[in-house]
Amino acid sequence: MMGHWIIAPVVLPAFIAGLMVVAMRNDLLLKRVAGVTSIVLLNAIALALLWSASTHGPQVYFLGDWPAPFGIVLVLDRLSAMMVTLLAALALPVVLYAIGSGWDAKGAHFHPLLQFLLMGIGGAFLTGDAFNLFVFFEILLIASYGLMIHGGGSERTRAGIQYVAFNLIGSSLFLFALALTYSVTGTLNIADLAAKLPSLPEGDAALLRVTAVLLILVFAIKGALVPLQFWLPGTYANAPGVVAAMFAVMTKVGAYATLRFGAMVFPPDLPATGMLLHALILPAGLVTLVVGAVGVLGATTLPRLVAFGGIASMGTAFTAIGAFTPATTSAALYYILHSTLATAAMFLVADLVTRRRTHARLNETAPPIAQSGLISALFMAAAIAMAGMPPLSGFLGKLLILDAFRGQEALVWTVVLVSSFLMILGYARAGSTLFWKASALEAQPEEPRAEGLAYTATITLLVGLAALTVLAGPVTGWLDETTGNLYAPQGYIAAARLGQGG
């Protein structure tokens, strides 16, 4: 049992971030050391939590020892432990890349903001209270606003304003949904909601359906689901590359919340909502996938291409989530693990390229870049992962999803396979413009930069993908049990010990 350690992924980054702002204001080296130390510790804590959640089942932490459902609770189950581990595992290469490439020196507050972002995302994964989920969403958003405009520049600032305005509307929507939830059910505790909703009077069914759709809309904004995806390309393409890589896990917060609410609070066998969410999310996921794939083929700059690749991966994940069956959900979880690492790796490679190239446009050639051999190999590996070709885990993820839809949806197979083909074309075209056509130009590449740490970080992410491929058997076995717990949440509800206190 983990006791107080459950809140450590929230408290540790918050404490370190505060310390950085107060005590290490002008000392970059000290901030780097503190940042890396915090993230290494976070990794250790996340692994311990993961082990504990797998062996001991769901556990709860009562904040201030107030009994549920009156106080706020954090709940550690397999799903939240997995997402926290994914967050920590992504943060380490990102922070190493930021140090190696010098991105973190371009503004005073990169490291504290990154810690606050980790705090917000970690909290959103762990919390067992819907209003607390809103608060952690705001924490991760306010940190992401700062990170998004890190390094400055007028285009970046103005893209940032659009991003902030859009998310503020999303936050208002979230509050409307929460107020409706509270007025219908009288509770905001997720376990309590899951326990109470099946016995709700029939007269409230219409209000409950509105609530469910509003909540899913909010999560769809976070997860960039069509028709709410349009903030993503502008934001990710204008954000610093290393920040965009970290943002790869932010869209997964939307996917996680959709899964938590869609499978536990509004499960398909709930009479009031039934298959409503399924009917909304599955088609939207398929359209998202198509939009992403067409965007990859048509993008005019490299960061935009990767951003559309990210949209396509969210489309694939939401398609699998939207079916709301145990088989598709565990395939979706595997794909989420894969696509977070793959999208981040692709953003880091894109950043390696654009910082060396004279411009980021894909419709014009540019002189060859320094170290183009190594970078092109990294680009190819990341592109294979993003497009879902063998031998990396993207292929296995898509295979699992296709297999989970076997016999019921000819449509899903067609869309997933055709969009994969479009993405292969898009990445191949980008790669040939970036690396092959460049060698036809005369200009000599500039001196290679010594960025060992940046390369190490990118390669670490790709090694993570390879590990996910090799360990696919045990991982999917573990995910199947996770999904089982999600669709039979008695353990989660019992862990919250409603009304009994700690």
Next chain:
Amino acid sequence: MEALVAIAIGVLTAVGLYLTLRLRTFPVILGLTMLSYAVNIFLFTSGRLTQNRAPIIGTGETYADPLPQALVLTAIVISFGMTAVIMIMAIGGFLESGHDRVNMAEGNDEAAEDRA
């Protein structure tokens, strides 16, 4: 009282949505503020509208629900902070680009190109 509150929320939301669809940053920020006012009142009513009741269960037939007030307080603090953030970003964007239009120039990712 229900009708009054409902109309107030509706008008605030409508004004907020209209203003957020404007092309300049200042009306957009005003619109977001209006939206947050609307949502704060809506949150407040989620505990049912009551008058002259104690916020304690069991002292009378009905009671004033204290939880939505705590939720509103949290929402006010957060929306206040967010408004400050977007205000600073809008001023920064205005000073750097010389105008306060919200939309971006067509197909222009200068920030991405500045990286070299």
